[in-house]
Amino acid sequence: MNGPRILLVVGGGIAAYKSCELVRTIRKAGGSVTCVLTEGGAKFVTPMTLAALSEKPVHTTLWDLRNEAEMGHIQLSREADLVVVCPATADLMAKMAAGIADDLATTLLLATDKPVMAIPAMNVRMWQHAATIRNVQSLRASGVDVMEPDEGPMACGEFGPGRLPEVQMIWQRIAQALAGGSVMDDAPQADAADGQGVGGVPGAAIARGGKAIGLGASSPLVATKGEARAAPPTDPDAINHLTGGAAPQPFDPLAGQPDFDRGLEHRPLYGRHVLVTAGPTHEPIDPVRYIANRSSGKQGFAIAAAAAEAGARVTLVAGPVHLPTPPGVERIDVESALEMADAVEAALPADIAVMVAAVADWRVSRSADQKLKKKSGDGPPTLELTENPDILATLAKSAGRPSLVVGFAAETQDVIRYAREKRVRKGADWIIANDVSGDVMGGDANTVHIVTGSDVISLPEMPKEDVARILVERFADALPR
Template sequence: MSGVGKVLLIVGGGIAAYKSCELVRLIRKAGGSVTCVLTEGGAKFVTPMTLAALSENPVHTTLWDLKNEAEMGHIQLSREADLVVVCPATADLLAKMAAGVADDMATTLLLATDKPVLAVPAMNVKMWQHPATRRNVAQLRDDGVTVMEPDEGPMACGEFGPGRLPEPETVLAAIANFGGGDPLVGQPDFAAEKHRPLYGKHVLVTAGPTHEPIDPVRYIANRSSGKQGFAIAAAAAQAGARVTLVAGPVQLETPAGVDRFDVESAREMLAAVEAALPADVAVMVAAVADWRAADLAEQKIKKDSSGEVPPLALAENPDILATLAKSPQRPGLLIGFAAETENVVAHATAKRARKGADWIVANDVSGDVMGGDANTVHIVTAVGSEDWPAMPKAQVARALIERIGQEIETGN
């Protein structure tokens, strides 16, 4: 498999532990091997027998196995793997990892290993957002541990927000980004730096909406969550690129290895994009408001008793994609996004020609795509269109970055 031949999987104690079983199956299907370490908490949700049957390897649960520990088995385990994966990584496990605690099999292995470590968090939204957890995650990243961002959505506890364990397919793709091994079936090979498809390239990404003020308290905006653009920025960084992300007002964590610049309005976004040039690739994902208020009210506009609706004159915002297409510093590959509610491919084809982009990534937003976790896209180029199946946004991002890498490699 791309990146990793031997995975040491540490299963933490949380309801999301059941997904570790599917992760074991997917790693095996991709050609990798898995040895599982089950924490005391993890054993409350999945059994050693289940993991042993799926991995076809013994499952380790304790340091006090006299036969193995006579040979320092926990040290051997920590050194034999190509990658150590902690999934799910609970708040407790992350805290112990950050503090260097070694009070059971899992934490002792983590302290003893000289191999890369990938932590996949899963916990309640308030636990994930707690300052202590944020400090622990920052410390782990400073220590060289790769900590994935959790998914956002409804949780087993009934609350909603970031903290859900990413789907096993997403975790598998993250595993594929580490060095060594043979190519992973169906996934881009982002292994060693020299083999990363965008290594040495500068990729510019815009994401999220823009807010165009009407008065000090009101604004015009689109419904974009920014998730797709942030996922593309993350995938580009994992593919070896230097990534500049210009983000509208969203509540998302900055992906690892990405330089982020926050803006509010379309004109601010254009200025930040132009300041980031030159770039080899630009992916304009942001849902930029087409119009802004022609005259910004200095005070909040008040209703009166007349029932008259105050007029709102609009002015057209700058077209960032078309401006880039005409720029002397035009990126070598310029990609726009088209959010459509009907005739998706036809509108995207016209938009590509009108704005001078190389590709348009078109998606149907008539459902719950904006703010949701999945997307169905069509890649419209000069030679036609490619229809992709519905996928999680992170998977769309990886597939798009792989497609961009292929385009750059062929020199088109």
């Protein structure tokens, strides 16, 4: 690995999920990432998820005898070119400022001789508390690069500074930290005003042990000028905050740094339309009874949320489920398969269609207008069934076919074989297959296999939100540029 080596410490905050996006992006840029997951961070993202994205072991404890026999925490703290703490919670920064070393993360932060960057994320009151202000001042005085958090709506429902900055801004900061003072003296220089390269150095070469580490001009790690405006809150009524006319926010609080308008333009699905179906369908037998399945809609809703986070315009066609609408998502509620088919057709054109809904295969040919009465001795009524429209196959063969059509296959046996057959039969580009023989339907975790025309990629079990983010990143990579 010739690229920069990043040691990423993942703190215990809700923003920990964004560390997954950061890992993937740094690796796409040619760097390597070793992750240290705190006990709190493991409540939000699993070691297996970070390991799958970084392709390196994830370190969680100081008491790993195999590593500690060789003083592993010291080795970890010295191998990296940059140590990044993201998210840096109030608790973690307090420990850093006080020099507390009571777990692996704080011990290696105290032992490292490499530059350290902290990306804060916390409630607005916590960020503005006098104790946090003192800790940040202390860390900066000690040489730690503490990035200013973003201002906006928070998971707790409040509004203000304390949000984790957008990942693009974190990339910019990492690139500047790697280049600052370490750019090779003989690297070709350019006017900073032309917006090329890190600190005005196109293809900046980062020094490590006397060896140049190339950062190509097209690398996401290379900071470039860009225009991005802060995305207004998606539900201004809910947070009672004016969203219009926001002034550009400075990228860096230090003097002499350029201003960057923060927004969606840099996100991988910006300008794209993503159509998602989710949940079951209810096929009426009479006014009070219906045919349905056990789909909870959680995976589909998570994919819609992740696509919106990636900058897409998202249309979510939802069967009858009781789940909140993800921020920034247009939701269309339907009951039956026929209603879902009509809603999907009306939502076109789209760049990506992700058909997650578990559509009932059959419906009653003629549902009763009145409740069917049970009569003693007559036995159950005879229900004449007819096949529902195949929404996935119809979409895949339509004139307005999206560039990427993705279907889901919930199976209880021979999962990959059935998924491969379904992909060909339906005409889909990909099938996301999962084994639903356990408690997946209605549960919060999933194990999926991405079945394409040429490959099968199996992901480890992880929260459905993490599955969604990984899938959305792969969707973005698969689209034509």
